[in-house]
Amino acid sequence: MDNNIKKMTLIILLWLSLSLRITSADIFEECENVPKETFVKSLQSCQMYIYCDDNDSYSAECDEGQYFDGDACDDAENVYCPLDESGEADPGDPVESEEPEYPEEPEETVAPVTSKPIITTTTTQSPQTTTKNEIITSTLEPIAIAPVVRDHCPTVEDPNTIVFTANTQSCTSYYLCYHGQAIDMRCTDNLHFNIHTAKCDFPEKVQCMIDRPNANKCLPHVTDFFPHPQKCNYFYYCIKGFLTVQQCPFYYGWDIERRSCVLLDQAKCFVGSKRT
CATH class of the missing domain: 2.170.140 (Antimicrobial Protein, Tachycitin; Chain A)
Incomplete structure (x- = not known):
């Protein structure tokens, strides 16, 4: 069982x-x-x-x-x-x-359709783009510094000014002032240094008197005054061989007969010079 x-x-x-x-x-x-x-x-x-x-x-x-x-x-x-x-x-x-x-x-496709009112209000974006363009164009603009011509190089240099001095011994040479020192420079292609524009220019425009055979020479033993060939209110001062550019006071001009600065409307200027 x-x-x-x-x-x-x-x-x-x-x-x-x-x-x-x-x-x-x-x-x-x-x-x-x-x-x-x-x-x-x-x-x-x-x-x-x-x-x-x-x-x-x-x-x-x-x-x-x-x-x-x-x-x-x-x-x-x-x-x-x-x-x-x-x-x-x-x-x-x-x-x-x-x-x-x-x-x-x-x-993504619906978003721009529903944001049509946002597109109409994009007027706020247009000034932003224009301001950006303005900033870009302003930064790309070159900074123009007009050079000046002086009798001698300044001891204290101005970073915003380019200073040249004329060479009293040559029409084609000039000096560039750098930290109080005169660096010799020379115009190419037979150009002359223009003391009024601080640039190398054609001789017929400069009318430099140094290299003229019949012009008054600033010799080492000479101390004298010479008229400026272009501007009546300027003149040359020669002292022991160094020729420097001088300017009469305002509203005065160099009289070639009196050999001094007189009132501009009374001055007998050099032939071809302008009353400025």
Whole structure:
């Protein structure tokens, strides 16, 4: 009697174990073409995951408030769940990558349409662009420093002034003042240094008297005055071989007969010189 009971018990246990094994070995669609011993997402719930291992496959769920991200359970806000969004027929990965891109493109096209009033108010941008252009043009404009001609180089240099001095021995040479020192310079192409414009100019415009064979020469033993050939209110002062340019006071001119500065309207100027 006891042997029969034991046999019946073993048969029942074997049947239960077989039935449990068969029922536990569910067939999951998600496990198709998936390697063994692999965890995959469930198509029914983002909280559920499936362990694929042929007949030993099974499904389980993450804790409350967590989703399965393909590798492990994580907080729901950190895992994208396509099942949470309505109107999606295919929750597969290709759809997930494409769906965020399509809504972004219409948003970019719709934005300028809805922002038409903003475009009408872009009058505030126009002065900004013009001010930028103004700044650019102002910075690109060269700083013009007009050179001046003086009798000697100043001891204190002005960075905003370029100073030249004439060479009393040559019409083509002149000096550039740099930190109180006179640097020898020379005009090219047979040009003469113009003491009025501080530039090299044509000889007929300069009318330099130094190189003229018949003109009064400022020799080392000479101390004398000579009229200026272009301007009546200027004259030359020669002292022991050095010829310097001098200017009469305002409204005065150099009289070639009196050899002094007199009222401009009364001065007998050099032929060709202007009363300025």
